[in-house]
Amino acid sequence: MENEDGLAVEGLSKTYTNGVRALQNVTLKVRPGMYGLLGPNGAGKSTLMRTLATLQEPDEGTFSLDGLDGRKDPDGLRRRLGYLPQQIGTYPGVTGRGLLERFAWLKGRTDPKERRAEVGLLLEQVNLDDVAHRQVTTYSGGMLRRFGIALALIGRPRLLIVDEPTAGLDPAERNRFHRVLADVAADSVVLLSTHIVEDVDNLCERLSILADGKIVAEGTPDELRAPLKGRLWTRLIPRKEPPPSDVLHLAAAPAGVRVVVEGDSPPEPAYEAHPPRLEDVYHHALRHTKVAA
Numbered sequence: 001m002e003n004e005d006g007l008a009v010e011g012l013s014k015t016y017t018n019g020v021r022a023l024q025n026v027t028l029k030v031r032p033g034m035y036g037l038l039g040p041n042g043a044g045k046s047t048l049m050r051t052l053a054t055l056q057e058p059d060e061g062t063f064s065l066d067g068l069d070g071r072k073d074p075d076g077l078r079r080r081l082g083y084l085p086q087q088i089g090t091y092p093g094v095t096g097r098g099l100l101e102r103f104a105w106l107k108g109r110t111d112p113k114e115r116r117a118e119v120g121l122l123l124e125q126v127n128l129d130d131v132a133h134r135q136v137t138t139y140s141g142g143m144l145r146r147f148g149i150a151l152a153l154i155g156r157p158r159l160l161i162v163d164e165p166t167a168g169l170d171p172a173e174r175n176r177f178h179r180v181l182a183d184v185a186a187d188s189v190v191l192l193s194t195h196i197v198e199d200v201d202n203l204c205e206r207l208s209i210l211a212d213g214k215i216v217a218e219g220t221p222d223e224l225r226a227p228l229k230g231r232l233w234t235r236l237i238p239r240k241e242p243p244p245s246d247v248l249h250l251a252a253a254p255a256g257v258r259v260v261v262e263g264d265s266p267p268e269p270a271y272e273a274h275p276p277r278l279e280d281v282y283h284h285a286l287r288h289t290k291v292a293a
């Protein structure tokens with residue numbers, strides 16, 4: 001059915017045995033395309049992603065992909081899933097191509113010709129064909145990340161979950177990685193978690209901000225920025241002067257700190273209008289939760 005296209009998450013909750021309520025009634029609808037998940041450390045992003053990847057069970061709630069129920073049929077969901085965890089393991093003694101071939105075999109690519117062809121295409125897609133003969137343990141951080149995405153892409157997943165994939169990548173690697181994700185998002189759901197607000201702004205049609213296991217904001221970057229239009233003010237405060245108490249956020253600048261405040265009008269004439277960025281939305285959304293930004 002058309003309206004079941006994509007990922008639907010309904011009332012997902014999870015409390016760990018130590019009492020941490022990592023997810024609290026999370027409900028989401030994600031259409032094919034790139035979807036961003038933002039949130040501070042400990043917000044529950046990885047918990048949500050591991051749950052959707054069927055690696056752990058929620059206490060409550062359901063989720064489905066193109067109408068297929070992930071809790072009733074986890075095997076069916078896994079066949080349509082690619083998952084790149086926050087930390088990827090390394091495998092000593094195996095070449096990049098060798099490891100991809102093994103995983104492809106595990107995913108049911110039993111025909112050697114088909115398997116080789118798919119692995120060849122994946123290596124090209126992530127731009128690792130020239131190092132495919134090298135052992136995976138010799139890859140740089142960036143290569144390893146791109147290799148991880150190739151692993152996750154075996155079998156052309158309908159849902160690709162990538163948990164903070166660009167941490168530690170240089171700008172060129174990050175761009176390359178983003179282009180691969182954007183390719184995949186042309187016909188699959190790509191769920192991307194990150195701390196880099198700017199990446200979500202550039203890449204994602206929609207996003208959620210998660211805090212304390214709850215979704216505190218959801219929408220397109222423009223929709224989320226709209227309520228803050230004309231309400232933000234900024235000023236560079238010299239190092240000796242204390243910043244005002246009620247700031248949305250402050251950032252170090254060469255001559256002091258740049259503060260951003262919210263209000264109907266500038267608090268003092270020295271403040272100038274500040275067009276809202278997604279980062280301001282992020283701080284604004286978190287301000288109304290217990291969690292420190």
Ligand SMILES: Nc1ncnc2c1ncn2[C@@H]1O[C@H](COP(=O)(O)OP(=O)(O)OP(=O)(O)O)[C@@H](O)[C@H]1O
Binds near residue numbers: 016041042
């Ligand atoms: N296996 C576990 N057992 C107990 N508590 C856990 C476990 N995994 C995560 N938590 C807790 O659940 C909460 C959510 O953690 P989670 O890893 O999902 O957050 P996150 O948003 O991915 O954070 P980060 O940005 O640091 O990766 C945290 O308070 C964390 O300490």
Ligand SMILES: [Mg+2]
Binds near residue numbers: 046086163
């Ligand atoms: Mg995490």
